[in-house]
Amino acid sequence: MSLLVIGSLAFDDVETPFAKQQNILAGSGTFISISAGFFAENIQLVGVVGEDFGEKNLNLYRERGIDISGVQVVAGGKTFRWSGRYHYDMNSRDTLDTQLNVLADFNPVIPHAYQQAKFVCLGNIDPVLQKNVLGQISRPKLVVCDTMNFWIEGKPKELQETLALVDALIINDSEARQLSKDPNLIKSARIIRAMGPKILIIKKGEHGALLFTDSGIFSAPAYPLETVFDPTGAGDCFAGGFIGYLAKAGEVNDQTLRRAVLYGSTMASFCVEKFGVERLLDLTPLEVGDRFQSFLDLSKIDD
Amino acid sequence: MSLLVIGSLAFDDVETPFAKQQNILAGSGTFISISAGFFAENIQLVGVVGEDFGEKNLNLYRERGIDISGVQVVAGGKTFRWSGRYHYDMNSRDTLDTQLNVLADFNPVIPHAYQQAKFVCLGNIDPVLQKNVLGQISRPKLVVCDTMNFWIEGKPKELQETLALVDALIINDSEARQLSKDPNLIKSARIIRAMGPKILIIKKGEHGALLFTDSGIFSAPAYPLETVFDPTGAGDCFAGGFIGYLAKAGEVNDQTLRRAVLYGSTMASFCVEKFGVERLLDLTPLEVGDRFQSFLDLSKIDD
Numbered sequence: 001m002s003l004l005v006i007g008s009l010a011f012d013d014v015e016t017p018f019a020k021q022q023n024i025l026a027g028s029g030t031f032i033s034i035s036a037g038f039f040a041e042n043i044q045l046v047g048v049v050g051e052d053f054g055e056k057n058l059n060l061y062r063e064r065g066i067d068i069s070g071v072q073v074v075a076g077g078k079t080f081r082w083s084g085r086y087h088y089d090m091n092s093r094d095t096l097d098t099q100l101n102v103l104a105d106f107n108p109v110i111p112h113a114y115q116q117a118k119f120v121c122l123g124n125i126d127p128v129l130q131k132n133v134l135g136q137i138s139r140p141k142l143v144v145c146d147t148m149n150f151w152i153e154g155k156p157k158e159l160q161e162t163l164a165l166v167d168a169l170i171i172n173d174s175e176a177r178q179l180s181k182d183p184n185l186i187k188s189a190r191i192i193r194a195m196g197p198k199i200l201i202i203k204k205g206e207h208g209a210l211l212f213t214d215s216g217i218f219s220a221p222a223y224p225l226e227t228v229f230d231p232t233g234a235g236d237c238f239a240g241g242f243i244g245y246l247a248k249a250g251e252v253n254d255q256t257l258r259r260a261v262l263y264g265s266t267m268a269s270f271c272v273e274k275f276g277v278e279r280l281l282d283l284t285p286l287e288v289g290d291r292f293q294s295f296l297d298l299s300k301i302d303d
Numbered sequence: 304m305s306l307l308v309i310g311s312l313a314f315d316d317v318e319t320p321f322a323k324q325q326n327i328l329a330g331s332g333t334f335i336s337i338s339a340g341f342f343a344e345n346i347q348l349v350g351v352v353g354e355d356f357g358e359k360n361l362n363l364y365r366e367r368g369i370d371i372s373g374v375q376v377v378a379g380g381k382t383f384r385w386s387g388r389y390h391y392d393m394n395s396r397d398t399l400d401t402q403l404n405v406l407a408d409f410n411p412v413i414p415h416a417y418q419q420a421k422f423v424c425l426g427n428i429d430p431v432l433q434k435n436v437l438g439q440i441s442r443p444k445l446v447v448c449d450t451m452n453f454w455i456e457g458k459p460k461e462l463q464e465t466l467a468l469v470d471a472l473i474i475n476d477s478e479a480r481q482l483s484k485d486p487n488l489i490k491s492a493r494i495i496r497a498m499g500p501k502i503l504i505i506k507k508g509e510h511g512a513l514l515f516t517d518s519g520i521f522s523a524p525a526y527p528l529e530t531v532f533d534p535t536g537a538g539d540c541f542a543g544g545f546i547g548y549l550a551k552a553g554e555v556n557d558q559t560l561r562r563a564v565l566y567g568s569t570m571a572s573f574c575v576e577k578f579g580v581e582r583l584l585d586l587t588p589l590e591v592g593d594r595f596q597s598f599l600d601l602s603k604i605d606d
């Protein structure tokens with residue numbers, strides 16, 4: 001089924017204690033759409049770039065079958081840029097520089113052809129823009145939303161308005177504690193689900209992820225990684241694998257949601273192996289299937 | 304099959320931000336044997352108490368079918384006492400007082416009737432005593448060992464000698480990092496397993512537990528607890544459920560080990576609901592079965 005993805009399109013400069021690279025193709029819209037492309041067909045991307053983004057990068061989406069007729073190219077504009085440095089734990093990071101550029105005035109316009117999308121992924125952007133998008137589309141089967149500490153702190157009221165309209169929220173554990181103002185994740189989940197999203201995924205990094213629905217709780221294991229090369233985009237790749245699998249399955253129920261969490265985890269585990277989308281670009285469906293099986297094996301108990 | 308348990312027998316004074324209680328029957332030997340008793344028959348306990356321990360407490364083990372002919376009662380002696388206060392996170396704690404008393408001169412003597420035990424659980428005591436016990440028994444089917452930061456720091460050489468002799472080690476994540484000197488748990492596991500124990504369980508509190516064997520990794524979920532009343536003894540109850548189930552199953556293989564981890568988690572999740580062994584004393588086998596099923600459901604994916 002058709003999948004509408006909205007998110008940032010960016011160039012990142014990333015520095016880890018072990019390597020650094022500049023002008024990495026990135027942004028939530030990029031990671032989500034490419035990750036989802038391993039599962040879903042008919043992916044429709046909405047975003048904004050500057051003239052510096054270039055045909056070569058635009059072709060990268062096209063070649064993967066991603067419809068970019070919803071991507072605005074601002075003549076004379078510059079693409080959003082983010083620069084950050086990871087600490088030795090490869091988890092915490094310092095933002096060195098943020099240049100919003102064309103993202104500063106972004107006003108998402110959903111093309112007519114996108115308005116009937118059955119699955120919608122609101123990547124991590126201003127909650128006002130996320131809500132704005134929902135106002136332009138017919139009622140989809142599933143709306144998944146991502147957000148971050150920046151919006152939880154900076155636009156709490158606007159974020160609440162968006163959360164009231166979405167079916168699923170994907171956040172990490174520290175964001176869940178911050179949003180709910182409760183240190184216990186089980187209580188946090190109850191508080192956040194009461195804000196709107198009946199489906200809640202709390203990602204816990206090396207400790208896996210928790211899925212909360214009306215049917216109960218699902219605990220997904222983490223892939224046993226010995227090294228993380230670059231964590232940037234892992235959360236977006238999770239969201240892409242999650243909604244991409246659901247869009248392909250076409251059904252949202254307890255069992256497809258559990259599998260979707262494992263496919264999200266699978267895609268995130270690949271993402272961190274190289275800079276940006278590099279690993280996703282050489283990834284094969286066979287590798288995805290093998291790693292998904294590894295996730296199943298990690299918590300399997302024979303009857 | 305017969306299960307030999309060695310560990311401390313103690314009185315604890317415990318204070319949490321929400322409640323406090325004195326003279327709680329405790330100690331690793333107590334928690335392990337009572338927890339294991341939900342699965343295994345023929346449990347043989349080795350430990351030491353003072354005259355103040357009292358017939359009433361000794362009867363508590365006897366009534367549960369635990370053989371205490373290996374428990375030394377030191378005439379005129381005082382039982383080991385520990386006193387601690389938990390912080391608001393109910394995870395970190397301060398030791399307020401430790402009185403070793405009769406434990407200071409404890410020299411475990413394994414009764415002849417215990418020396419053929421097929422399963423052995425070395426509770427958290429001085430690694431020198433743990434090794435001493437192993438020198439007194441025939442080669443069992445499985446030796447499980449627990450330890451803590453106190454011994455990792457204080458008796459590293461002696462601990463290494465004990466670890467070289469055991470089949471399985473149960474520790475928590477911070478202890479694993481400390482013992483291996485590596486922050487990554489997957490690398491830690493490789494380093495620790497090279498020290499001796501081919502079966503390694505790393506407990507991660509609210510994030511569940513990891514089991515490492517030659518067959519690979521098993522990731523066990525945590526029970527979604529909203530409140531912890533008293534964490535004291537949870538690790539020992541885990542060890543008791545783990546080895547108790549294996550002693551009952553009689554077979555140590557990848558599938559029984561996975562289930563043993565979930566039974567260990569099950570017993571730990573009950574332990575924290577009340578002070579000391581209070582919750583275990585009113586616990587029914589039906590409740591244990593129900594919660595074990597909840598653990599299965601937490602990570603279940605239908606084929």
